[in-house]
Amino acid sequence: MKTIVICSGGLDSVSLAHKVAAERELVGLLSFDYGQRHSKELDFAAACAERLGVPHRIVDLRSVGAALSGSALTDDVDVPDGHYEEETMKVTVVPNRNAIMLAVGFGMAAAQQAGAVAAAVHGGDHFIYPDCRPDFIAAFQAMEDRALDGVAQVELYTPFVHVSKADIVTEGARHGTPFAETWSCYKGGEVHCGRCGTCVERREAFHLAGVEDPTVYADEDFWKSAVEGR
8 A cells, every 4th residue: 555654753753664665655754844843853754765765755834833832842941851651741742743744644645646644653652642542543534534535545554553662663673674863852962862751762662672772872871760660
């Protein structure tokens, strides 16, 4: 099935792109610039598209991102350190982000006669991000079935929605994903900070999967105290 992958340039979406390239017909990667402070991730998405030999489109949503104020990812708000399951991490929510991006993706798929849009939402996202949960995925699919009724049939493909990030690392390794060529850190520095929620989750995932982590972290050991007792 012809599939467009929404690709941020992070570990999850790049692993998904490699999985789709191996198992389906990957026809392109779709990324979004919504004014995120870690916009350097888009360079990693572009590199993934080049590596897999498919087109890469970046949609400019900076004006939309500016309207979705209050998030540490788009506003002048400090990105907190710690585990995703801490209450402080809710400041990283960008309201309705996935719904907006997926709506664009479905329109693009219909225009290009692609049969699916793939997104790398996963089980570890469920605690904090409502638009990564299985009930949202089912509801969005139902909405698009009506929105595109008589125009196109497009599937929302989310193979990671019920699994952990460690499972994604395992699957990514199986498909030869170059993990060093992915970017997760929300702070967008020279190297991964090792302290923000996504860095902690990334480091923990490699540990649980038993896969060597090639990532350079400014703080290599913080993740251990962040996951202690969880």
